[in-house]
Amino acid sequence: MPMLKRINLCVADMERSLKVYRDILGFTVNYMKDSASDSYSYPVFMFPKEAKLRFATLDSPTQERTFALTEVRGIELPKLPVPHMTAVVLNCINFDEVVAKATAMGLKVIPEQALPDLDGKPKGRETAFVDPDGHLIVLYKMLNQ
Incomplete structure (x- = not known):
C-alpha cells in the first residue's frame, strides 16, 4: 500500500504563503530552492515553460518534509474553485x-x-x-x- 509522503500546494508568493504555513501553523522550512527548467514539476503540474518555480519543503514537529509549497512566478495561477474540491x-x-x-x-x-x-x-x-x-x-x- 502506498504511504502518503507529503502534500504540495502551488502558490503565487512564497513569502506570503510562509506567513501562513510557517508563522501561523508552525511548520519549519527544511529547504527551499529554485527548480531547474527541466524539473519534473513542469510536466506533472502542466506548467508552461515560461513559469519560474521555487520549491520549499516544510517539516512538522513529528515528520520531515511532510508539506511542500511550489511558488509559480511568470504566469497567473487560476483561481481555485468554490465549492472547495480539496482541503x-x-x-x-x-x-x-x-x-x-x-x-x-x-x-x-x-x-x-x-x-x-x-x-x-x-x-x-x-x-x-x-x-x-x-x-x-x-x-x-x-x-x-
Missing part, C-alpha cells in the same frame, strides 16, 4: 492561537463548530480558513488534547 486537514493542539493569528492576518475563517464522534457526541472542535491562494485548511482539536 488540508490538520490536528491543531494550539487551536485558539492559530485561529487568532489567521483572523489577525485577515484570512477568511469559517465559524467554529463542535466536532462530533460517530454517535454525534462532541469529541472536539473544528474550524477552517482559506489561505491567500484559495487553499482550504481545516483545523481540529480533540477535547482531550
Whole structure:
C-alpha cells in the first residue's frame, strides 16, 4: 500500500504563503530552492515553460518534509474553485492561537463548530480558513488534547 509522503500546494508568493504555513501553523522550512527548467514539476503540474518555480519543503514537529509549497512566478495561477474540491486537514493542539493569528492576518475563517464522534457526541472542535491562494485548511482539536 502506498504511504502518503507529503502534500504540495502551488502558490503565487512564497513569502506570503510562509506567513501562513510557517508563522501561523508552525511548520519549519527544511529547504527551499529554485527548480531547474527541466524539473519534473513542469510536466506533472502542466506548467508552461515560461513559469519560474521555487520549491520549499516544510517539516512538522513529528515528520520531515511532510508539506511542500511550489511558488509559480511568470504566469497567473487560476483561481481555485468554490465549492472547495480539496482541503488540508490538520490536528491543531494550539487551536485558539492559530485561529487568532489567521483572523489577525485577515484570512477568511469559517465559524467554529463542535466536532462530533460517530454517535454525534462532541469529541472536539473544528474550524477552517482559506489561505491567500484559495487553499482550504481545516483545523481540529480533540477535547482531550
